[in-house]
Amino acid sequence: MREAGGTAANAKNRRQFLRNAVAAAATAAPWPLPLIAQGAPHVVIIGGGFAGASCARALRKDNAGVGVTLVERQHIYTAPPLCNGILGGLRTLADQQFGYGGIRAAGIRVVNAAATAVNPHARSVTLGSGDKLSYDRLVIAAGIELRFDAIAGYSEAVAEQLPHAWTSDGTQIMLLQRQIEAMEDGGLVAITAPANPARCPPAPYERASMIAYFLKRRKPRSKLVIIDAKDQFTMQALFQEAWNALYPGLIEWAPPSKGGDIASIDAAKKTINTDFDTYNFAVASVIPPQKAAAIAARAGVADRTGWCPVDPITFESLLQKNIHVIGDAALAGAMPKSAFAAAVEGELCASAIVALIAGKTPAGAKLLSNCYSLVGRDYAISDTGVFRPVAGQYVEVAGAGGVSPLDGPPALRAEEARFAHAWFRTATRETFG
Amino acid sequence: MCVLVVVPTGAGAAPLPPVVAGCCGCHAVHGGDRALPLLAGRSASQIVAEMKAFRTGARPATVMGRIAKGFTPDEIAAIAAWYAGQR
Structure with a gap:
């Protein structure tokens, strides 16, 4: 399982x-x-x-x-x-x-x-x-702290119905999981994605992928929309390649250049309004902008x-x-x-x-970051960077780092998925074990 | 299995060179996951050779090719020497 x-x-x-x-x-x-x-x-x-x-x-x-x-x-x-x-x-x-x-x-x-x-x-x-x-x-x-006041109609209280699931508290992610489990087939799941800087920039798209993985198997008539505050996002080509392969037609990405900015949310009517569109959702995960x-x-x-x-x-x-x-x-x-x-x-x-x-x-040091995003069960992609301090800022070391290749073979995607879970077990054991 | 290891500050525990901090995110010295190669105790020359193969692409990889290109030969030698000294 x-x-x-x-x-x-x-x-x-x-x-x-x-x-x-x-x-x-x-x-x-x-x-x-x-x-x-x-x-x-x-x-x-x-x-x-x-x-x-x-x-x-x-x-x-x-x-x-x-x-x-x-x-x-x-x-x-x-x-x-x-x-x-x-x-x-x-x-x-x-x-x-x-x-x-x-x-x-x-x-x-x-x-x-x-x-x-x-x-x-x-x-x-x-x-x-x-x-x-x-x-x-x-x-x-x-x-981080979530800026609950940044989206009209959203608040800490509304998050009890429209979970952000963005903090290190298990309640919100389980609320979202139960809502998706309980929704009727044919409904729309909406995710709002914030502008950067924000915690874990690929995570809204990983979330879309994982919900799509669930919907495709359990509620195949349902759809998902990502209402984005950005006109591009990290690993975009890789995510979209994976969505086309794994969940064709299931995920719609709505950047501001298409539908305008997120204007307001009505939790009672279950609608998200952008400047030009209205989305009637069955389940919504609203990820607000953030600050320290x-x-x-x-x-x-x-x-x-x-x-x-x-x-x-x-x-x-x-x-x-x-x-x-x-x-x-x-x-x-x-x-x-x-x-x-x-x-x-x-x-x-x-x-x-x-x-x-x-x-x-x-002593200064080069720093490394390597992040995996789950896209399917046997499908993960990664973003790697090597950074060094230059004139008071971390900059990427030229020629190093980068993301998984486009058109990668299934075996590569599956190996990255295995590594994603293995990294998590190693890192948490080192930190909390 | 969660093994708690407190590294003593006395003899035998070389301090972590800052350049290695990122490596340990996946290649932990103690209790790392089986799916990720254990580097502690491997010979320094073997680690250097593998990093070189990752850099040139001679050895196919998921993330190691992208990572190896970010470190100089001196840094790779320091990383390798440190892991070789961990048992």
Whole structure:
């Protein structure tokens, strides 16, 4: 039934493990926490996704003398990469979910709380409880915030009916999965795709592909439309080649040059209006535009674009000293907002922090990003880039990187699909295991 | 199997050269997935030779051709030496 994620028994064990993890977390008193050795440098990391968790681990690996506190709201992290596979029935929620037990066991203090404020002058983070954590260096790895006010008729409340399914919380993706499962054959599924910069630019099209995979087998009279805020998108020729081969006539892509911009959404009437067209949908996934998580603005590290400019060697904010920003919240030149890039940035930021604490000059590095998108069960495509810092920005190394070839043989697409799932298992084991 | 490995900071654990950070995304030193080749402990000359074959296209690949072209011979040598030292 599933191609990835191990056996059903493994999935059951994992669910049990996660339930135990939640139960343990719920019964453990939040205070007192393990104490950080007095006088030891203390790094606080806000956000326990790929960026924050990999940074925390790397700090512990590189230098046991640094105390690390990871502040994360959720007890369970739902990893976004490949989670669209749930919509195709190719992956399960359990495949995507991870607790923080492995990170705690690595000697990292994990505080399950919201970070509500940062005082860069006092070098302290305020938690939802009112408690404060002081830091020598702060790493903001808090990801994105959805701009719910950007589309007329959409809001956080409306998202309960028209899921964005764009955050590291499993509720939304499962809501979308249930809606697609429940819809009548012959209905229209609408996806709105945001302008860049945004988290994981290929993901709206991976989502369309995975829903099409489901519809073709289970609701073959149904259609899907992507109402895009952009006139072109990443790996466009590859996605469209795959759609023509796998789901002919099922997916319509509606860029602004054809139907105009998205004007409004009416959740009650189930319509999405662009400047020139109206779409009557049965199910809609509305992916709004984005900016850096709210805590970044509160810490004073986000600029007028809503994102966080950083030094490419240290990932230290260009706006506040002693605060580093990594992952999707950061503006790091050409580096994509991907989980792969976030984890690499976490490692590099950790080595820069260790160097800075030791009074040394951090070394720059080439960074790598490699992202897979699932298009069918045995069909994935990838986008690879090698980046190096040049004059304060990451730029792509010329002649390297790129995307999967057009007209690739089926065996190549199938191998990339196997690698996609294998990368996910490796990366999550390294980060959360 | 989830194996937790805390790398000691003392003898034997060469610090991760920054250039390798991206490689470990797929080629983990410990507990990587079977579908992705394990590099730790392979000889440096073998890794260098394979990277060269990826660069020239002599060895067909999904993503490695695109990646290998982004690194200089010195960087590839450093990556290979680091993986060779991991066991």
